[in-house]
Amino acid sequence: MSIDEKYLQTVMRTLSHDMGSALRAASGFSKLLADKYGNDLDEKALEWLSLIRLEGDKAQRQLKVLSRYAKLHGVDGLSAACNLNDALHAAQNDVALVARLSGCSWLTIKTTPLSSIKGSAAMWQMYFIEILNNVTFYAFSRNAVTCSIYMEVMADSRVLVIEDDGIGLTMDEVTKATQPYRSLHSPESDASEVHDGMGLSLAKRVVDMHHGQFIVCARPDGFSGLRVEARLPL
Helix, strand or coil: CCHHHHHHHHHHHHHHHHHHHHHHHHHHHHHHHHHHHHHHCCHHHHHHHHHHHHHHHHHHHHHHHHHHHHHCCCCCCCCCEEEHHHHHHHHHCCHHHHHHHHCCCCEEEEECCCCEEECCHHHHHHHHHHHHHHHHHHCCCCCCEEEEEEEEECCCEEEEEEEECCCCCCHHHHHHHCCCCCCCECCCCCCCCECCCCHHHHHHHHHHHCCCEEEEECCCCCCCCEEEEEEEEC
């Protein structure tokens, strides 16, 4: 682990603990004020207290994600055998992802058997969770959307492909979404709703850890949607 990576972990642990504590206090006291003195406050004051609570909760979630990103540096177990089918199955049974997918009646996920690789099963489970979360967030459509997960074998690599036929992202949005500590607005949301999971930047970090290449691009078949590749060495 480099000095920069160690410094990043130290900074993020400090931010998560110290700022997280202050945010929890602000959010908690705003709720107490609303509960105890709500009858004596006008509508505008209650709206401000609600805004403090909502923004505080959002900031706490973002701090947790930043901390997760920092902890991805220096993970062990990358040379162990990893069954990607098991990692995908575990991801699809993740409680939070199941809850999110249950509200996406427009989304169909199709999978084919995946190859086994050397790597961390926990990290690849996280990879699938983050990418599928992004599909539900960015591929929102009034029409049916299909997400396909499959493997391509090249001469010098195996390519894990996850692609959908939703509305996709512009290349400028892809660039921003794969940068650490950046969040994008949902195309179907108002300006106050942002995706705080840093899904693509977390996924990119997982692939980087496994000495692979992370690529986000338009579908090569010309259809609308997004294609996410993890190119892994043989």
